[in-house]
Amino acid sequence: VWVSYALLEQHFAKIGRLQEIEAIVEWDQAVNMPASAGPSRAEAMATLSVVWHELLADPRVGDWLQAAAQQSELDVWQRANVREMRRLFTRARAVPLPLVEALTVATKNSEHAWRQLRQNNDFAGYAPYLEDVVARTRESAAALAEALNLSPYDALLDAFEPDARANEIDASFASLRSFLPGFLQHVLAKQGSLEVREPLGPFSTAEQRELGLQLMVAVGFDARRGRLDTSHHAFCGGVPRDVRITTRYDEADFSSSLMGVLHEAGHGKYEQGLPEAWRHQPVGNPRGMVLHESQSLLQEMQICRGKEFLSFAAPKIRAAFPRSVAEQPEAFTLDNLSRWYTRVRRSLIRVEADEVTYSAHVLLRYDIERRLIDGTLRVRDLPEVWDQGMRELLGLTTLGDDRDGCMQDVHWPAGLFGYFPLYTLGAMVAAQLFATFQASHPEFATELSRGEFGTLNAWLLQHVWSRASSQSTRDILIGASGEPLNPAFYQAHLRTRYLA
């Protein structure tokens, strides 16, 4: 009776090891690879993904899953593992291979074209590429929707965040939508009277890197099981025993690299905290992108931009940049750094947005991508709809500036639909987890000002990281905080930080 389950574990371990190689090679591509190697690397990677896709969709997996479903002696984790295997198997078989390949080609072409056409602010030149991606994505979503018995957009969401549903997201976002515009005005009015001195560089890359490494280790990222490197866009990759985080350095502004490191370290701690016993098995994977993003936002936004952490970090920041401090001591005081790290401004670019306006950028993209997928919005109308949305949400216009408007993100050119809302859900979960933790650990504020992360990391390990995919996001959140997602925590956090 044990045979089917054991075969499944063996089979999925093989897939897991291939994906491990893929993760390290992806890191290499972003960090080390000379551009000349691009085409041959792309071929090698395509072959690797075909191999593991074939393993995943292997008809024998279906037979083993059926037999394993009868095995009553499986424990809770094994049953959860079978459930995750079935999820992956169903998704892999839902979309016919020619369609998978067509989508891959469309996204590769569009991402490549986008890099140049965005620089040139050339939406008209870019639109046909995106139209192709949207058309293929809609076909693929329709096939997935049928196999999973979901709406097409929910089927896309489900790839990044299992069980996420647009109607539940709508409910969570509704209150945010009505809260944000008025709240933003209050915050801007309040901050208008505060003077912020921007620390002036140059800040050498070597000094920034040293500071980043020091604080990365201080927050609990295990440097013996990971690395910090440099890439064009910050990310967290690699595998749990070898987590590869990256940042990028701007010699005029040390905070972007530093907050990048701390954000990615939050992702990295989650990876490092996944259960060793379930390595290479589906149930051992992170639950989904909402919890993943909650861990980086808890680290970066909830903690590292707060005054307690900054009172620990400020002396280290001053020690890292002695020349700038000598010239401009008032910019490096705790009060000024704290104001600087929580400064709110309306801006066009999502990745540069502060904690308050970030959600507005997400609301805009969420509305638009749903309409692209359900077919009620055409790609050619994007510039106009984007401009309207930016006016309503942030009072800014992008007319004539598609580069900093609807062409700014890599997500759609790369075929990532159903991802944007997960950032804001992650921010909501982060606020809920941190508020719950603080309520039961009043001593933590003092610990934090001394740079002690042990209590928090132990709590997150117990409630989130070690659970991996053994439970749903909803159940993990209930287990940690006593209730499902409650957007009130996030709004309370924003009020406390920005209006108190």
Ligand code: CO
């Ligand atoms: Co992140």
